[in-house]
Amino acid sequence: MARKPVLFSSIVKPLKAWWQKFFLSVGIVACILFIMLDRGGVGYVKEIRLGLTDAVLPITQTIFHPIKSISNFVDDFTKLSQAHEAARALEIKVRDLQAELIMTQGLLAQNKRLREQTNFVNFPDTKIITGRVVTHSGGPFVKSMLINVGQDNGARLGQAVMSEFGLVGIIVEVAGSFSRVLQITDINSQIPVVTENTRDPAIMAGDNTSLLKLKFMPSDSLVAVGDRIVTSGHGGLLPPDIPIGYIEEIDGPRVIVSSLVDWSRLDYIRVLDYRFADDLSQYLNNQSD
Template sequence: MKPRNSGSVVRLAAPLRALAQRFSFLLLVLASVALMMVGRIDALSVDSARARVTDAFAPILDAISRPAATAAHVVESVVEVQNAFEENQRLKAENARLLQWKQAALRLEAENISLRSLLKATPEPSSSFITARVIAAPGSSFLRTLVVTAGRRDGVRKGQAAIAGSGLVGRVIEVGEWSARVLLLTDINTRIPVVLERSRQRAVMAGDNSDQTRLLYLPPEAPVQVGERVVTSGHGGQFPPGLPVGVVSSAGERGVRVQPNVDLSRVEHLQLVEFSLPGSEAEPSSESK
């Protein structure tokens, strides 16, 4: 049996609890006002008390924040592992494709050697190159050239091809003892015989002092496709055939435009290549021999 005094305590506490619940909001407002008044009267004491309360709760807050930080780190690690796994799978697939292309290239190379031996084909002309650094781009509205740190003393000759990265940049037009000037593909004075790699349509690529070049002398019914690669044709003895120049960026009523393979505004180093083509300007003259 429960003692009688506990029941009487419960009966006495019930009205007090109801009273506290009824006036709790008012009591909180009064307590807030009192704390504000105390803060106005004795700000130092309030700041000191606030600092002590903060110090007391700091270890608790730190303990609460650690699991959250740990969980975030774990989630980030899982995401990184997932990304690494996906990248690994992509690289494996790309490696498998490259191995297939390698086998195809080796087979074609062997077949090419066999056919050349049967046809007694003339071998490709030998080539040599000089690597030079671009030190100036003295271009204007009427001239687009680059100046490189290689000249006659390094073996640079007028007419040599200038190549950077994945494609042709231009040709050497002026040679000094210590430097040389390269005329870019986009210059208005540039004319290069080219061929569309897929359709085998021949044309002349001309610069117009813009960031792209245009193709001239294409038949109206030529099957030109956007994205088709453009390479040198070898005609005229200026460049050997097959040097990559750019890709067709647009084809319409305003003509065919070609985007060069190389960003000509960001070239830092060039290879000045001498292909020793018969009748080319890059061949040393009899006076220099």
């Protein structure tokens, strides 16, 4: 009886399948290892991440530039019909703001006189760098964004980033032409804050939703729904009195804050170049030396 010929594919096919399974397992293990290294703050993993981001970012911007332009054009065109009404509303708003401006100027002059009389030592001025949001994570895994303000523009680690209304987050990664901002809503974000009226200190933490939580609030605190939350400036990293949000709900020790930032329309941001943080870190470095 003649033997059946052994086909080449009958040997290769199971080998190929086995190789795929092996490679899949290796891939999963490698990913777990990378997550742990990244979490551990290993220097070269951070450098790899920065290098890759630097390479990938221009490509994504190039791909989406035409789509964005068309989308902006369509958006502008649809808003054109409402332009007349919008202009009238703005005229009324400008008149109201002019009245408020006269009042504010009076208060500023009064404030200046009082500061002079009491020899008040103020924090150094904060320089503002304006930029745009390049990417914005839209998932529940992490709340961060890339902005087009980098080291070349004066961005540094730990600087505060604001929208036109309130605190957006803190710079956690800086490269030449971009920075990564950890949003205040991220689960890893913890910021020292105070309530504006009662000056009760607390820590404001994110939980990857759009709402924020106040932790370590004094038990005798007299906060109420609607109270404004601002940065305390404790620790010297962030300037004091940057608005963050309003207390939305108080349920025993659980205090929920809604942010002033409109996350879905966030486009332009301001990076606060707070000189006091630099002076403080320089002083601490000299002390440790």
